[in-house]
Amino acid sequence: MLWPMRRRRFFRLFALLAAPPWAAAQGEAPPAPQLARSYRGGLHLPDWLVSEKYDGVRAWWDGQALYSRTGRRLPAPAWFTEGWPRMALDGELWAGRGAFEQAQSAAARQQPDDAAWRGLRFMAFDAPRHGGPATPFAERLTALQAAIGRAGRPTLQAVPQRRVATEAELLAWLREVTRGGGEGLMLHRANAPWQSGRSGQLLKLKPHEDAEARVIAHLPGKGRHAGRLGALLVQTPEGRRFRIGSGFTDAQREAPPPVGAWVTYRYRGLHEGSGLPRFATFLRVREEGL
Incomplete structure (x- = not known):
């Protein structure tokens, strides 16, 4: 009887040590974020989902609280996150085009400031812990959109994503976004699993x-x-x-x-x-x- 007990303890310990970031418990600090490389062209663009790049404060919702990319808990008022889904979301605290300082000022405060947060939205672009380690981005995106749609909260929005057929179409969209005061575009390979750190499966396209x-x-x-x-x-x-x-x-x-x-x-x-x-x-x- 002693050997089975030891074996069970061994496998429990192994599971804890081997647990990947998407399996972490709620309430823990977020893992290192996924970071983008620069777009260099030459891709088969229909394999990618494209969105506007939001110039805000990167944040992680763990299902209970908001954290910065460095792991600091952000002082969001309770009303701001009320009714949000109990799933991990990666995104940007955004105050609108050209308003980065407003978002940074609200997030940098030690205590929640209702007035500072009223102009913000959390623009969610990924659900990193949905499914397992091999779950593709397109499937995570579908789950994210469904959960945010059910929540129906004005402070939480899913980043619109779409496919483009050609580089000419992609560059035309980039010009439209930047003329309107936007920062650029993000490209995410539709079949890519989530991973922390800089990844060639996530690309940014900007004029600079x-x-x-x-x-x-x-x-x-x-x-x-x-x-x-x-x-x-x-x-x-x-x-x-x-x-x-x-x-x-x-x-x-x-x-x-x-x-x-x-x-x-x-x-x-x-x-x-x-x-x-x-x-x-x-x-x-x-x-x-x-």
Whole structure:
């Protein structure tokens, strides 16, 4: 009788150690998010589902609470998430086109602020824990749309997805979105399973590229910028260092992002050999914990 008991304990322990992120219990911090690579063309586009890229605060609903992509619980008022489905959802807290700062300000507060959250919606684009590890995106999307439709909550919306037949159609949609103040498009392979980290099954298409880096030092300015910030020395998550010297307002040069802060920058491709961004331009500071 001792061996069967030990065997049962062994398999219970193995199940806990081997449990994938989609099997985690509600209430736990979210796994590392799925991240997109840049669209380079040459795809069979009917195999992909395409949506607008929402410029908001990435968030994860675990069925009970909202979390940032770094795992910090977000201060959403109870009325904001009332009636949401008890399933994990990945998406963006969004305040509308060109209103990123409004969404970031609401999410960065330590206490819920009703007024700050009234202009927000959670735009859900995936249900990562629906089914098992091999469940394709198209099937997860169907479950997400059904659950959000049943909930009928104005603060929760499913991101509209559609297929395009050709690259000409895709680029025409990109021009339409960006002319209206949108950021770009997202492409998700319809048969792709969910996975954390950067994935070639999820792509972003924008007129420009952007990324994040951590501030390492403030470099002094010269000429008209003497006595204030000339450039930021930053480091990418991969450990590469470079300077960002443009895109700052006068106020930001007087009081630059602190050392240790994460900043978003835009760039135009990469230098051959070094792989460093070309024409890096400061865009904004990412609030701590978001």
